Amino acid sequence: MKRGIEVDKYWNPILxxxxxxxxxxxxxxxxxxxxxxxxxxxxxxxxLYQSVGLEPGDIKTxxxxxxxxxxxxxxxxxxxxxxxxxxxxILAVPIEQVTEYRQTTGTTGQPVYHPETWQDWEWxxxxxxxxxxxxxxxxxxxxxxPFGYSLYIAFWAGHYAAEKVGCEVVPGGVLNTEARILKMKxxxxxxxxxxxxxxxxxxxxxxxxxxxxxxxxxYVKKITAAGEAGGSIPTTRKRIEEAWGTKVxxxxxxxxxxxxxxxCEAQCGLHVNDAFHLVEIEDIETGAxxxxxxxxxxxxxxxxxxxxxxxxxxxSKDVIEWNPAERCECGRTFRLLKGGVIxxxxxxTKVKGVLLAPTAIEEAVRGIPExxxxxxxxxxxxxxxxxxxxKAELSPDFKGDADAVKEKxxxxxxxxxxxxxxxxxxDYGTLPRYDVKAKRFKDxxxxx
Ligand SMILES: [Zn+2]
Numbered sequence: 001m002k003r004g005i006e007v008d009k010y011w012n013p014i015l016x017x018x019x020x021x022x023x024x025x026x027x028x029x030x031x032x033x034x035x036x037x038x039x040x041x042x043x044x045x046x047x048l049y050q051s052v053g054l055e056p057g058d059i060k061t062x063x064x065x066x067x068x069x070x071x072x073x074x075x076x077x078x079x080x081x082x083x084x085x086x087x088x089x090i091l092a093v094p095i096e097q098v099t100e101y102r103q104t105t106g107t108t109g110q111p112v113y114h115p116e117t118w119q120d121w122e123w124x125x126x127x128x129x130x131x132x133x134x135x136x137x138x139x140x141x142x143x144x145x146p147f148g149y150s151l152y153i154a155f156w157a158g159h160y161a162a163e164k165v166g167c168e169v170v171p172g173g174v175l176n177t178e179a180r181i182l183k184m185k186x187x188x189x190x191x192x193x194x195x196x197x198x199x200x201x202x203x204x205x206x207x208x209x210x211x212x213x214x215x216x217x218x219y220v221k222k223i224t225a226a227g228e229a230g231g232s233i234p235t236t237r238k239r240i241e242e243a244w245g246t247k248v249x250x251x252x253x254x255x256x257x258x259x260x261x262x263x264c265e266a267q268c269g270l271h272v273n274d275a276f277h278l279v280e281i282e283d284i285e286t287g288a289x290x291x292x293x294x295x296x297x298x299x300x301x302x303x304x305x306x307x308x309x310x311x312x313x314x315x316s317k318d319v320i321e322w323n324p325a326e327r328c329e330c331g332r333t334f335r336l337l338k339g340g341v342i343x344x345x346x347x348x349t350k351v352k353g354v355l356l357a358p359t360a361i362e363e364a365v366r367g368i369p370e371x372x373x374x375x376x377x378x379x380x381x382x383x384x385x386x387x388x389x390x391k392a393e394l395s396p397d398f399k400g401d402a403d404a405v406k407e408k409x410x411x412x413x414x415x416x417x418x419x420x421x422x423x424x425x426x427d428y429g430t431l432p433r434y435d436v437k438a439k440r441f442k443d444x445x446x447x448x
Contacts, residue, residue: 010130010132010133010164012130013331015275016130016331016332016333016334017331017332017333018333020333023274023333023334024062026275027062027278027304028062028065030304030305031059031278031302031304032056033304033305034302034303034304034305034306034312035056035059035068035312036056037307037310038310038312039055041092041093041307042089042092042310043089044075044088044089045090045092045312047089048069048071048075049068049069054067054068065278065280065302066289068312068313070315071311071312071314071315072315073104073112076090076112076256077110077112080113086113087115090309090310091309092307092308092309092310093308097117097308098115098116098117099117099118099121100116100121101113101114101115101151102115102116102153102255103152103255104152104254104255104256105152105437112256114153114255114256114309115308115309116306116309117307117308119307120306120307121157121160123276123305123306124259124306125160125161125164126161126164127161127258127273127276128158128161128253129161129162129164129165130262130273131161131224131251131259131262132158132165132167132224133165134249134262134264134265134271135224135249135251135262135263135264136222136265137191137222138166138167139165139166139167140190141167141168141190141191141221141222142167142168142169142170142188142190142191143167143168143169143170143192144170144172144180144183144184144187144189144192144193144220145158145159145169145171145172145192145193145194146172146175146177146192146194146202147159147171147172147173147193148174148436152255153253153254153255154227154436155194155226157259158193158224158226159171162191162193167191170183170187170189177201177205177435178209178210181202181206181212181218182210184218184219184220185212185217185218185219188219189220190219190220190222191220191221191222191223191224192220192223192224192244193223193224194224194225194226194227195225195226195227195228195230195436196225196228196230196231196233196237197434197435197437198434198436199223199225199240200236200240200373201433201434202214203243203244204373206218214243214244215242215243215246218244220246221246222247222249223240223244223246223248223249224249224251225237225240225250226250226252227436227437228437228438229341229342229343229359229362231248231249231250231251231263231340232263232269232270232339232340232341233340233359235363235364235365235366236362236363236366237250238366239366247265247267249262249264249265250262250263250270250340251263252270252318252340252341254316256309256311256314257301257303257311257314257316258276258277258303258306258311259273260276260277260279260301260303261337261340264328264330264332265330266330268323268325268329269323269328269338269339269340270336270337270339270340270341271334271336271337272334272335272336272337273334274333274334274335275334276303276304277301277302277303278301278304279300279301279320279335280299280300280301281297281299281300281320281322282298282299282315283295283297284296284319284345290322292322293321293323293324293338294322294324296319296321296342297319297320298315298316298317298318298319298345299317299319299320300313300315300316301313301314301316302314317345317346318344318345319341319342319343319344319345319348320337320340320341320342321337321338321342322337322338323335323337324338342357342359343357343358343359347441349379349443351379351386351388351419352385352386352388354418354419356417356419358441360417361375361377361390361416361417362375362440363416364412364413364415364417365390365392368405368408368412370394370395370398370400370408371392371393371394371395371405372392372393372394372395372396372428374392374431374433374440375391375431375440376390376391376431376432376442377389377390377441378391378442378444379441379442379443379444380445381445386445387422388419388420388421388422389421389422389423389424390409390413390421390423390424391424391426391431392409392423392424392426392431393425393426393430394425394428395428396428396429406423406425
């Protein structure tokens with residue numbers, strides 16, 4: 001054993017297999033704690049709660065939590081325009097205590113700045129450490145992280161968490177994809193963390209440019225996929241697992257929330273990280289709380305024990321659904337979601353009057369073995385009618401009848417999305433490739 005590392009610290013049966021009733025009591029206590037902290041220390045939260053006449057002492061049961069006003073990204077963005085610069089009125093600690101700067105990618109506008117104190121940062125890495133342990137990371141693993149170590153949180157906490165678990169971590173920072181693959185081969189790294197898009201892209205580069213088959217010529221035994229939905233989309237996951245010859249485990253998190261969900265080795269769906277977060281699901285149209293499986297809704301999440309930039313009843317717009325399975329084979333009592341994040345409430349859009357989740361298109365395309373990994377969807381309007389074009393690539397070794405593949409794809413798309421598409425096949429390698437998060441869904445209809 002390495003000095004100073006307790007190998008099994010991140011399997012905590014007292015916490016992770018705690019009876020639900022006891023766990024809920026713990027969550028209520030944690031919720032009350034962060035609510036009181038936010039009220040007393042963050043001008044943003046105090047103003048918000050005072051505006052509806054809410055005092056922290058009003059929350060006495062888990063049902064009472066619904067009285068607490070929700071927050072959302074636009075509110076965070078607005079609050080950060082005030083003092084102290086640049087974090088604004090959400091900041092709940094003296095600014096001298098801030099030790100880390102992060103920001104959101106800002107794909108939907110001005111980025112949200114995210115401060116961490118050293119204590120919050122340790123907490124963040126700690127919650128990731130539970131995730132990695134559940135993915136099978138142990139002190140004998142050598143972990144490769146092919147990530148740009150940039151302004152975004154991405155795999156920063158994953159790096160420190162792997163160290164906390166006792167792994168040896170290789171930062172794949174500024175290397176290009178080929179150099180990263182060669183370094184993984186040279187060092188015989190056994191674990192890897194990346195986005196699903198990049199995992200597929202890396203495998204492609206390894207085969208085409210270096211003549212390396214990741215499943216046979218590399219030593220990777222476990223992969224953590226994060227940053228996109230693909231780790232929980234069965235057909236995408238299968239492609240990554242086949243390309244790398246190993247298991248892929250999904251992980252979900254965001255800078256303003258932390259690491260709120262993960263798969264375990266039993267892969268029964270995503271576990272909510274219940275010891276660190278309270279996850280609620282709300283009906284997108286009515287706002288009613290959804291407690292039963294079978295209905296999708298938007299996630300409202302509270303993060304416990306992170307104090308500089310509290311996250312209390314944050315409407316993340318991630319669309320999720322409870323799992324019908326009560327218990328997981330792994331023994332954890334942390335609640336399960338069916339699949340992973342189905343999409344974002346903003347991305348789930350009506351096309352020809354039908355609700356369309358881009359993840360359903362991905363599932364259909366990646367389920368056709370004759371097609372490559374890349375695709376693109378473009379929605380436009382012709383007159384009053386929506387028009388959808390799906391561009392895909394035939395796999396480079398495909399020699400058969402393209403029309404038969406088109407027929408198969410059209411049928412899968414009908415089953416998964418209830419819509420008809422104009423299908424275009426392009427030469428392999430001609431659609432855009434993405435290094436981190438992909439933008440494959442383009443809605444070019446005029447905004448109403
Ligand atoms: Zn489990």
